[in-house]
Amino acid sequence: MSAQGNSADGRHDVVVIGAGVAGLVAARACARLGLSVLVVEASDAAGGCVGPTEIAGLSLDTGAEGFATRNDAVATLLGELGLGGDIVDPNPAGAWLRLPALHGNGALTVPMPKLSLLGIPGSPLASDVVAAIGWKAAIRAYLDRLRPVLTIGTEKNLGELVEKRMGSAVLDRLVAPISGGVYSADPRMLEVDAVAPGLNAAFTRAGSLSGAVSLLKTEAKPGAGVRGIRGGMHRLVDALLAELAHYGAEVRLGARAVGLREEPNGSWLVSAESTRAESADTESASAEGAAESVALQIAARAVIVATPSTAALGLLADARPDWDEAAGDWAAGSSVEIVTLVLDAPALDSAPRGTGVLVGAGTPGTTAKALTHSTAKWAWLAEAAGPGRHVVRLSYGRIGEVNPSAALGDDELTALALRDASAILGVELDVTQLVGSARTPWRDALSHAALGQKDRVAALRARLEEEPTLAVTGSWLGGTGLASVIPDATEAAGGIRRHFVHL
Known part of the structure; x- marks a missing residue:
């Protein structure tokens, strides 16, 4: 009215x-x-x-599940609010990548390279890098170590910097899934200094992009890069x-x-x-x-x-x-949607894909851009859920693309999320295992x-x-x-x- x-x-x-x-x-x-x-x-x-949502007796986060530890701002505030004693570290198992197969059709799921920053490898010939991009692309990426630094500390476009120094495979298969999962954007749309402060300076000091990553990782303070709160953010x-x-x-x-x-x-x-x-x-x-x-x-x-x-x-x-x-x-802002599933699925007890998976654009059989296995990531949540019960969250939507979840009803989106979770986790999941679900749209996410x-x-x-x-x-x-x-x-x-x- x-x-x-x-x-x-x-x-x-x-x-x-x-x-x-x-x-x-x-x-x-x-x-x-x-x-x-x-x-x-x-x-x-x-x-x-x-914010919270209640599913199957669990109080779950609808948005942020944790916070970055690159500064002390969040921990200090939590301490002032009386929550400092409830700060917890995630499972260090790490995340995986789901990508188009290296040869032929289908998809490939591999651990994310350990020595990397935003997917940029610090050691291009490492076995986990080769598994994701193949030997030929890894050798191309290693050429970064041999090429002179022609532009000193002035690179703005993350995608152009990575492709120029390490090739398109590193850009598309390692960096793009992370930029899509974190910023809902293609790396060619992101500014280096905004997503990786200090990278340009380290690039100049080290003489190569991979050397810059190794330098920054070495200088990073010890401990988890992300922390959370017992009970939820x-x-x-x-x-x-x-x-x-x-x-x-x-x-x-x-x-x-x-x-x-x-x-x-x-x-x-x-x-x-x-x-x-x-x-x-x-x-x-x-x-x-x-x-x-x-x-x-x-x-x-x-x-x-x-x-x-x-x-x-x-x-x-x-x-x-x-x-x-x-x-x-x-x-323009992007449209992002989070789908949370609570499942009775003992087959997930082993955390087959670590704490979660980032998905490369165009990966066959997968619509979601990312999945977080929340009960594998946070011990407190696994305790609250109990044996065999799991919480997974899937994210949909990238800048510049129509969000595939936007036109779907709740039941249709839940069915899609179950199919995606099955493909990503490598465990068959169906509606009979579904205890509850929720969808949370964010319509104005401007990076x-x-x-x-x-x-x-x-x-x-x-x-x-x-x-x-x-x-x-x-x-x-x-x-x-x-x-x-x-x-x-x-x-x-x-x-x-x-x-x-x-x-």
């Missing part, structure tokens, strides 16, 4: 638009300073890409919400921001539409309440936009129509690593420096994964906090 009228809020110090992890972290930073904080979220749940969201409540911040779900403008007095007005009765003015809400669409006008001294890219850019264009160069030619994105982000951030009471954060700006999202959200909130401190 259409709006019944306007519901005016009292003015808040800070309004955060979006209750994903970025928005919650930014709101927490402001609330801890004693500021009045309101978070508005379009959906009916907080957390964004970090969604516990992070629960802890953030609890702390926001402790500091008196309000999180209003079901309220979609549709406009943002600056008032003559320098404050901001956020226009939102709510379908939740508790958010509406009692005089304008109907007896049913939740069936009505109520327009809200929310005043704030400062605003932090923490929504996905499309919504954020729309709000910024509304607030600052003159920012043409900052709100211009942004890459921070896309070519040209770094320059677009820099232009937008330069504009935002002129706005002490307006900040923007999110993975499309800060980078993929919580290890990027949390520092970016903290920095965004830092600018707002400094404004209030210096008043």
Whole structure:
């Protein structure tokens, strides 16, 4: 139904638009300073890409299952929230690759090369590399060690760099499956410095791409590159919400921001539409309440936009129509869908494909781009599931392609996921073993690593420096994964906090 009228809020110090992890972290930073904080979220749940789903009595992650350890940002936050003691390491068994067969028809499933970075091998003639790409391609890749470095530290395109130095087989069979699984994108669409910071510099130092990988792997801090939380990453969201409540911040779900403008007095007005009765003015809400669409006008001294890219850019264009160069030619987001299956399948007890499999594009008989064997990856989940019961997650959708899951109904998609899981894991699985399933779509996944994105982000951030009471954060700006999202959200909130401190 259409709006019944306007519901005016009292003015808040800070309004955060979006209750994903970025928005919650930014709101927490402001609330801890004693500021009045309101978070508005379009959906009916907080957390964004970090959230739970209940299947067969198990509380499972719908999005991120873990976090990268390339910095201490996530672990530090978890410690502050009282979750530090629940940080766990994954099974070190490693992942596999499923690729088109080297010769003839069919598919090949092999362990992922151990000494590699984004699939780029540090030892091109290693047996696990040869198994994936064949001897001829491995020898071609080894030529990287003999070729001079003609472009010093200036390579931008990941795909072009890999193909130039090591050949198309390394690009298509080793690097592309990983870039597709992690960034939903072809490596030719990704920027080197965004996906592999330090690689260009190491390339210059080592004199070869494979040498650069070996150098970076040697210098990497010991321990797992990914960690998780016992009970699931969604516990992070629960802890953030609890702390926001402790500091008196309000999180209003079901309220979609549709406009943002600056008032003559320098404050901001956020226009939102709510379908939740508790958010509406009692005089304008109907007896049913939740069936009505109520327009809200929310005043704030400062605003932090923490929504996905499309919504954020729309709000910024509304607030600052003159920012043409900052709100211009942004890459299109991708459609990604996660299918979670809970199976009674004792044949999977041996974890036949380690912790998961990344799938090369065009691999016969496989539609999914990746599979995670969650009960093989996380010991706590295997304990919770019990003997013979397994959780596997399959991912569908790549940038520039129609997502094959989008047109399928729930039963059709579950059937496809079962067929894919059978092919990928090498174990026959059918509907009689299915205990439960769920699908989780992400419709606006814009990669921070896309070519040209770094320059677009820099232009937008330069504009935002002129706005002490307006900040923007999110993975499309800060980078993929919580290890990027949390520092970016903290920095965004830092600018707002400094404004209030210096008043």
